[in-house]
Amino acid sequence: TDRNDSPELNVINLNARSVVNKIDTLEFLLIAQSPHVVAITETWLSSDIASDCIVPPNYKLIRRDRTTRGGGVAIALRNDINCVELECECNETVWCRISYCNRVFLIGVVYRPPNAPIDFLECLNDFLCKHVKSDTRVILTGDFNLPHVDWDLMVAGGVDIPNGEKMLEIMFNHNLTQIVKDCTRITDRSQSLLDLVFISDSISEYEVSVNEGISDHKMVVFSTPLPRHGPCRASMPITVKDFARADDTSILDYLETSLEAFEQLSTTGTVDDLWNFLKTTIYFCIDHYVPSKIKYVHRTNPWITREIIHLKRRIRRHRKNNKQSMNALKSSLKTALREAKESFFSVTLHNFIKTAPEKFWRFLKGRKEPIEQIVDGDIIITDNLEMAGHFNRFFQSVFSAHEPHVMREASSDDTEISTPGVVITLPGIFAKLLSLDTKKSTGPDKIPNAFLKRYAEWLSYYLKIIFDTSLQTHTLPQEWLSARVVPVFKDGSRLRVDNYRPISLTSVCCKVMEHIISKHIFTFLEDRGMFYPHQHGFRCGLSTVTQLVETFHDFSFAVNNKQQVDVICIDFSKAFDRIPHGKLIWKLKALGLGSIIINWIEAYLSNRSQRVEINGSLSAPLPVSSGVPQGSVLGPLLFLIYINDIATYIQAPTKLKLFADDCLLYAPVNNSVDQLNLNRNLEILRQWCDDWKMQINFRKSAYMHITNKRKVLKFSYNMGDVNLNNVDSFKYLGVTISNDLQWRAHIENVCSSAYRSLGFIRRKLKDATRDAKLTAYKTMVRPILEYASVVWSPNKKVDKEKLEKIQRLAVRFILSRYKRTDSVTRMLHECGLQPLETRRKIARLKLFFSLYNGQLKIDPALYLKEVHKRSRRLNHTKTVQPYSSRIDVFKYSFFAQTIEEWNSLPECVINLLDASHFESSLEELFSN
Missing domain, CATH: 3.60.10.10 (Endonuclease/exonuclease/phosphatase)
Known part of the structure; x- marks a missing residue:
């Protein structure tokens, strides 16, 4: 047919x-x-x-x-x-x-x-x-x-x-x-x-x-x-408050006159009374003094203009028997569309970079994919309210059951540390309100960040009274204990609820108070050196990169000394959600934080509830019996405190490294006795998890033998009656570490990810200006090629070439030059793009500079030794003792390689004290 x-x-x-x-x-x-x-x-x-x-x-x-x-x-x-x-x-x-x-x-x-x-x-x-x-x-x-x-x-x-x-x-x-x-x-x-x-x-x-x-x-x-295009709605109108046209004078007058009644209420009222008064005041101001405006959520490409929409409507209404007139209309539409698109990419999008960068990134990243359906067994659920309820029940199912508080009270020895009180000041609250992002979502109270920021000075008076009352009475407004939870997709199938993590949106005013409490506790613990030193998560002066540098140094140092390293990667299941509140409070008391803070945190964790929102539909509230809210300010700190003593009974030479809940246990092994000792430490870790109700995901946990010897010391590590998987490589903090400490697999993964990202911006910005393409490359592709590169910087030409090739492809795209006769070197210079190898060298020296000058929470004496016998041949007075390298794996590791580079720098560069000046001097030095 x-x-x-x-x-x-x-x-x-x-x-x-x-x-x-x-x-x-x-x-x-x-x-x-x-x-x-x-x-x-x-x-x-x-x-x-x-x-x-x-x-x-x-x-x-x-x-x-x-x-x-x-x-x-x-x-x-x-x-x-x-x-x-x-x-x-x-x-x-x-x-x-x-x-x-x-x-x-x-x-x-x-x-x-x-x-x-x-x-x-x-x-x-x-x-x-x-x-x-x-x-x-x-x-x-x-x-x-x-x-x-x-x-x-x-x-x-x-x-x-x-x-x-x-x-x-x-x-x-x-x-x-x-x-x-x-x-x-x-x-x-x-x-x-x-x-x-x-x-x-x-x-x-x-x-x-x-x-x-x-x-x-x-x-x-x-x-x-070859579809026939039917009519579709180009945009959807929504009503929003227009704070740019707000009656500021009336709002400030109302806040000022209401303050006296609020202060009188504070002498007799509860913290809930005070919060409800402030909420009512804010709502009144918004309803009466902030006008509304119609905002259109566009469902078309951003270059579609009113002229194009008008021409489309004329064509739809036009009589088809008038062919000549119809062709003229179509020609006009084609011209208008081409000109509008050219104008958008060459003018509008280019201006976004300088005047409204958030609009540039919004166009580039596109809209988030909504949750339209999920599966429950063989049943497909599409109703928003039903999906929200299903998500909420799943998120609640991972909580630990509420346990009666049966642990001993912390002794007087535990709490004898003198703890200064939390200082809440008007300038501190005012500064925090001014730093709010007006584009961020509101909490359950629906108070816009724009209002809190615009009228921060007067609102600071109200909030200081609420915060002081909350601390003194160790109570919180009930609304601060509820969370609006948004499911955020991780990976796997989008139809499965277990492939989403819950992010809690709580009251912004509560978060401001959390910042004050969190800063106080962090300062208290850091000043006294109470954090586990190998915990690099959520701590100032530490990062994934510092953790990786130290860990890989241990691995390569041992192999350089002809030792094998056995490393065990532990995966905790829903770690943030399973923390029992009673056990967490006990640990806070043991740290000696003081009763005012501990009582307030206990109130903060008690009687919490959450509702899940899907496409505007809210589920019924369910109680939260354990865990720290993900998306809150205090949550990460409370988790660090809870896991802080995990290594208490781990015996040397075994080391335990932590980045939040990412856990590595490893030791150099020379015989089966060393491996048995490592397994004993693994069992100590398992016992700690049992005692403190942390659940290990045995399926994702694994071990690896790291060595360059032909004869590997084999051992089957286990936790209880569960044998862990033996692997040849694993990903730790985004970096693939192989059992031979080579970077082939990691560089392939990096290149693959960078290709995908570059392909994405090519599709989105194929008609954009050079500046737009260059900005996107620097922000979305190059960071993939450089993340933690101080750790895995390749020394083999073939690996370096793989990385540089991606930048060469990118610069051809940026300048739209694909001929064989076009000089890539000249194009890179035209775009101001340094070779990636040079950038990796600068990154290594910058990190080394920070370590040498005490700007990281790592003791330089652990890795850097001064040269005692100085020679006239030394380049500068800050020369560091080089490491002796037997194998390339160690020779090109961070410390061994960067010390050689550091020692070769001129005196004028090495004596700079400012990191930005040091970086610019390196760029000038290496460009020459």
């Missing part, structure tokens, strides 16, 4: 391995499926075989035969498709521009022989540079003979890495996506993905399948719909 009115374009990619002896099979295929296009590779045709002998009369054949035996490509097209063949210098390639249902496609078929030189793909790239524009709909098919390329991770492997990497570069440069996932050639000994389909980003909807073919290759069937 001929399907001239089909709303989709159907394409088949077929490896024939000789068409001549399969003419009947091909004819059946064309009659049965009536595809619009059939791309054929390995036709094995010669010039003496006529095309009308190959395809039926309702098809035409565009072909390119090989002059020798084998090979050859062709495109068979239905006669109802308008087609123009394009000239291409590449061998065994056919390109044509087709028009169907008012849609234009650029379709190509390629057969790349297994051992073809890289010039073949260079020629293909040159053709695409010439013919592909930003809005071109490209369908590139064929047999590429690149079985070892991972098209999802964008990693080339096998013996033909250069051609694989070149094809990945072509794919990236021209916004192409390879959509075939299943193997297309299957034999008794191998399965390979050879027959590919690349499509451009302008083809957003498609279906693809792999079916039985007519040779030993399967055929790929691809279709893309």
Whole structure:
């Protein structure tokens, strides 16, 4: 059946391995499926075989035969498709521009022989540079003979890495996506993905399948719909308060006159009475003195103007029998759309970077994907209220059961430390209110941050009285104990509620008080050195990078000394949600924080409730029986306090490293006795978890033997009766650490992630200005390439090249220059982009500078030794004793490598005291 009115374009990619002896099979295929296009590779045709002998009369054949035996490509097209063949210098390639249902496609078929030189793909790239524009709909098919390329991770492997990497570069440069996932050639000994389909980003909807073919290759069937655009609402109006037009004088007068009554109430009223008074006052001001305005939430692209919308409406209302007038309208719409888009990317978006950066990032990141449905067993839930209730019940299910307080009271010895009282000042509250982000969501009280910030001076008087009363009576307003919970997607299936984490939105005024309490406790504990020293989470002067630097130094130092290190990665399950409140309060008392703070925190944790919000619908409230609220200010600090004594009974040489709830346990091992001791420490850790109700996720916990020896000391580590998994690598704080301490796997992961991010901004900003592209690259791609690079900075040329290649691809995109003759070095200089290797060196020296000058909470004496016997050959007076390196793993680790670089710096740079001046001096030094 001929399907001239089909709303989709159907394409088949077929490896024939000789068409001549399969003419009947091909004819059946064309009659049965009536595809619009059939791309054929390995036709094995010669010039003496006529095309009308190959395809039926309702098809035409565009072909390119090989002059020798084998090979050859062709495109068979239905006669109802308008087609123009394009000239291409590449061998065994056919390109044509087709028009169907008012849609234009650029379709190509390629057969790349297994051992073809890289010039073949260079020629293909040159053709695409010439013919592909930003809005071109490209369908590139064929047999590429690149079985070892991972098209999802964008990693080339096998013996033909250069051609694989070149094809990945072509794919990236021209916004192409390879959509075939299943193997297309299957034999008794191998399965390979050879027959590919690349499509451009302008083809957003498609279906693809792999079916039985007519040779030993399967055929790929691809279709893309050609939808008829129906009317849709361009925007949705919502009503918001316009604080820019607020009657500030009336509001300030009302706040001033109400303060006297509030102060009188404070002598007799409860903290709830005071909070309700302030809330009522704020609501009155907003209702009477802040006008409303209509805000439109646009559902169209941001370059759609009123003129475009007007032209669309005129076309919809126009009589179709007046063809000439209709064509004029369509031409006007096309022109208006093109000009509006050009104006948006060249002017509006460019101005956003300087005047309204939040709008630039909002466009780039796009809207968050809403939760539209979840599954409960076999049941699909789509009702917002029902989904909210389901989420809330799941989040509540992970809480620990409420336990009676049966632990001994902290002794007088525990609490004898003199603790200064919490100081609440008007300037402190005022400064905190002024720092509020007016774009952030409100808590359950619905008080806008814009109001709190705009009228911070007078509101500070009210809040100081509430805060003082709350501390003195160790009570909190009931509304401060409720949370509006927003589920935030982690990973996995979006339909499963266990793939979301709860983020609590609480009262902003309560958070201001939490900041005051939190700062007081942090200062108290840090000044007395009471935090576990190897806990680097949520602490000023420490970070994931400092934790990784210290940890990897331990690993590489041991291996450099011919030792094996056994490391165990412990995963806690829902750690923040399971903390029993009674046990946490006991630990606060044991620290000697003082009764005022402890009583207030106990009230803060008691009688809490939460409601989950999904698309504006709120679930019924449920009680919160354990845990610290995620998204609160006090939550991280309380967690650090709870886990602070986890290493109390861990015996040396075993070390325990913590970053919040990320936990590593490791030790150098020379024999089975050392391994038994490490396992004993692991059992001590498990016992602590049992005592303090912390649950270990045994499925995600694992151990690894780190060594460069051929003979590995094997040992099966266990916790109780559970044997942990043995792995060759694991990810710790975002960095993949392998058992040989090489960075191959990590760099591949980094490059894959950076490719994806760069591909994303290419799709979003393909028509943007250079500045917009450069800003996006520096913010969204380069940080991926540089996160914690002071730890994993590669020393091998091949690894350095992988990273630099991504920046070279980026700069070509930024400047829209893809020709072979364009100098990448000149382009990098034009964009002010330093080589990544230079940036990594500067980052190492900056961190070393901070450590040397005591700006980190790490004792420099643990790692840095001064040179006692000074020589005239020393470059400067701050020379540090170098490490002796036996192997490259240690030689190129942070301390060993950076000390050498530090010692080679000139005196004028090394004596700088300001970190920013030190960095700028390094940049000037290395640029020269």
